[in-house]
Amino acid sequence: MGVVAALVRSSFLVNAVYAESSREFGLTPQQGQLLCVLMPQPYGMGELGAVLGLAKSSLTGLVDRTAQRGLVRREPDPEDGRAVRIVLTEEGARIAEEFYAETCRRIDLLPASLDPAERGHLAELLGRVVLDNEVPVVFAEPAAE
Numbered sequence: 001m002g003v004v005a006a007l008v009r010s011s012f013l014v015n016a017v018y019a020e021s022s023r024e025f026g027l028t029p030q031q032g033q034l035l036c037v038l039m040p041q042p043y044g045m046g047e048l049g050a051v052l053g054l055a056k057s058s059l060t061g062l063v064d065r066t067a068q069r070g071l072v073r074r075e076p077d078p079e080d081g082r083a084v085r086i087v088l089t090e091e092g093a094r095i096a097e098e099f100y101a102e103t104c105r106r107i108d109l110l111p112a113s114l115d116p117a118e119r120g121h122l123a124e125l126l127g128r129v130v131l132d133n134e135v136p137v138v139f140a141e142p143a144a145e
């Protein structure tokens with residue numbers, strides 16, 4: 001298999017796992033991604049749109065639907081009185097942690113047939129591709145076990 005097919009098919013594989021985890025938590029994949037992005041810190045709408053690659057109207061709808069579920073809330077931005085930041089609620093933080101842990105567990109199983117050296121090499125190569133293409137941090141590095 002060539003690199004193009006391998007990358008495209010692997011993205012479908014990861015997206016399928018992400019969608020499955022999301023469904024089990026009663027989330028859309030986009031809501032799951034939003035929660036994971038917000039885990040380390042709140043974001044302003046502009047920053048959040050850039051990280052998630054969403055237009056303002058799409059992001060507003062996503063935040064509205066997630067806020068209606070009680071998982072995020074809007075807070076005034078302390079540096080700009082006209083702007084808001086999106087923050088996880090207590091319930092949102094709990095679900096984000098559980099969703100993140102379960103999704104990491106499932107994705108970690110995908111290369112199960114690789115030995116530790118192969119897994120390390122795969123991580124190194126994929127990491128270079130991600131960094132070279134300046135992919136935003138939409139899913140943080142899982143804590144080492």
